[in-house]
Amino acid sequence: MKLSFHGAAGGVTGSCYLLDTGNKRILIDCGLFQGNDEEERRNFDDFGFDPESIDILLLTHAHLDHCGRIPLLVKRGFKGEIIATAATRDLARLVLLDAAQIHEEDAARAARNLQRHGQKGPQPLYGVYDAARAFDQFGRTAEFDTRIEIGRNLHVRFAEAGHILGSAFLVIDAGDGGDRTRIVFSGDLGPFGRSILRDPALPPQADYVVMETTYGDRRHRGxxxxxxxxxxxxxxxxxxxxxxxxxxxxxxxxxxxxxxxxxxxxxxxxxxxxxxxxxxxxxxxxxxxxxxxxxxxxxxxxxxxxxxxxxxxxxxxxxxxxxxxxxxxxxxxxxxxxxxxxxxxxxxxxxxxxxxxxxxxxxxxxxxxxxxxxxxxxxxxxxxxxxxxxxxxxxxxxxxxxINGFSAHAGQDELLRWYSGAGAPKTTFLVHGDAQGGMAAMEKLVAGQGGKVRCPVLHETVELR
Ligand SMILES: [Zn+2]
CATH class of the missing domain: 3.40.50.10890 (Rossmann fold)
Known part of the structure; x- marks a missing residue:
């Protein structure tokens, strides 16, 4: 089994991970790179894999940095099923149609400017039509805490992440019994004790954990x-x-x-x-x-x-x-x-x-x-x-x-509290964090708990055994 990191590796945006079990190729999130112009230009690059080869896309939540390249994935040939919770699907529709409209408007504006100099304008990353098409590929609705079969001897469970409405972390089980390998993808995690949303659930014991570290170096105010x-x-x-x-x-x-x-x-x-x-x-x-x-x-x-x-x-x-x-x-x-x-x-x-x-x-x-x-x-x-x-x-x-206390992201103590549920994973991969900030802080803390810790770089592939 192989795991590759095609976004939010050494950075905070563009979440996209590919789990290749040998039988199935599963994408976890397909987010937009956001930030300065250089980051945004990355969205036009190759995904680092062939979109047509992907069987299933599991979406953790509806923030653009996790779902914002889905219409592009579809435009470039992805024909598989997208699985998400019902609330994520509804929010993603709103977010992606809005993003598509902005991409179209930006491209049209750039085209108008360039035309004055006799040049052709750029194509939008994707348009409203591509976003609408992507919704035809949303298949089964993930109920929280319910196992879904996504292949032979391959299951996923969506669990409460407490980050935004409908947000989930994923527990993927490949194989059965003593042969089982369990990988947990945190998505984005919320703090405990929020006002509207439920607390994040704790993950079960896992062999591998892919964990966000956005605020791994901070403690939130009450x-x-x-x-x-x-x-x-x-x-x-x-x-x-x-x-x-x-x-x-x-x-x-x-x-x-x-x-x-x-x-x-x-x-x-x-x-x-x-x-x-x-x-x-x-x-x-x-x-x-x-x-x-x-x-x-x-x-x-x-x-x-x-x-x-x-x-x-x-x-x-x-x-x-x-x-x-x-x-x-x-x-x-x-x-x-x-x-x-x-x-x-x-x-x-x-x-x-x-x-x-x-x-x-x-x-x-x-x-x-x-x-x-x-x-x-x-x-x-x-x-x-x-x-x-x-x-x-x-x-x-x-x-x-x-006023700083309304964060949707878990702070350092809360990330560690969540992580404690995973027992002693063989390897923990830290993603979705600033290499000098949250990720560095969490690297020290997680390494202190015994297991191997890695901070993968963009497009890196690792073998899970
Ligand atoms: Zn998020």
Missing amino acids: LKESVAELYEAITETHRRGGNVIIPTFALERAQEILFHLAQGVRDKVLSPYLPVFLDSPMAISATQIFRNHPDCLKPELGDALRKGHDPLDLPGLKFTRQVADSIALNRVESGAVILAGSGMCTGGRVLHHLKHNLWRPECTVIFVGFAAQGTLARRIIDGEGTVKLYGQVIGVRARACT
């Missing part, structure tokens, strides 16, 4: 303190007569913040009249998908939802799907909470809310997620005095506040 900080920032801003802008990621973070706002109103910490605007068509659709999957939520929230009590709803919540409604928010001078994408302020509707609120000292921008170097979010957090928005220089006079 959720309780973060929620208290959120309420305090909102109350204080509204007392000053300003608005609160929260740049949010459409999947998970937006719903988590909505849940805490609703909870704050129920607990009378926040005003029952608090006007909250979810100003992101994608986050609105994702919120609807959350409502359609009560089984993936914490049992008490799932039960409430089935009885018609929506834990993500609050009296003053408005969804602004139409552009005109979004623009109308520019007239709201005080007392509002506006959630809009993108989370790192690299584009999207949050930009026009920043343009109208960032220069006002009575307003607050609350960052609840990761902000990469070079992004507008990072520059505001780092205290730059002015930023450029839509060609205009805007003074940064609003308060910028960063």
Whole structure:
């Protein structure tokens, strides 16, 4: 049996692993490389294997860095079955159609520019048609904790990863009885004790583990303190007569913040009249998908939802799907909470809310997620005095506040807690982490527990015996 690493090896994005059992070729995730231009150009490269030769694709969750190259895989000849949980399939449809549209728009824009110089424009990585076609290949739905036969003497089980709605880690058993080899793929793991999602399950004893290490060098702040900080920032801003802008990621973070706002109103910490605007068509659709999957939520929230009590709803919540409604928010001078994408302020509707609120000292921008170097979010957090928005220089006079406790990724202690379930694997492969940061930290800690540890490089193949 062979395992090769065709993404998220020595880096954080592009998750893609190929397990070749001799009889079956199984791909685990097929994600997009994201980040700077060099990373993004990698998406056009060869996969490192022939897409036509793949029998099955197992998808751990719907983040783009895990599913974003699936339409390209199909475009290049993959004809096999895609297996995922029901919630992952629904979220992946939303995410991939959106990504395809962006690829088409980017390519069209580049083509227009090049045409002026008499050159031909680039082809998009894939288009909406390819994304739609990929959905014809979603086959069986994976129920959590249920063995699925994917070949002769070959089974997979999807287990709760607690990272985003529907996210799973995979337990693959090749062979039976004493001859069995068990490989666990962590996908992305969430922290324990979150607000909407269930805790990650622990893996069973395994021969090999492929583990993410995104935040292997960090410890998260407690959720309780973060929620208290959120309420305090909102109350204080509204007392000053300003608005609160929260740049949010459409999947998970937006719903988590909505849940805490609703909870704050129920607990009378926040005003029952608090006007909250979810100003992101994608986050609105994702919120609807959350409502359609009560089984993936914490049992008490799932039960409430089935009885018609929506834990993500609050009296003053408005969804602004139409552009005109979004623009109308520019007239709201005080007392509002506006959630809009993108989370790192690299584009999207949050930009026009920043343009109208960032220069006002009575307003607050609350960052609840990761902000990469070079992004507008990072520059505001780092205290730059002015930023450029839509060609205009805007003074940064609003308060910028960063709340770190809402992470969707397990921190160091939680990764180790999860890993302890796997017993003493023969080899642990560390992926999906920064070679100098999370991965390096986890390498030391996991090596301290006895087994062999490897940090594979891109396209490396190892023999599993
Ligand atoms: Zn993820």
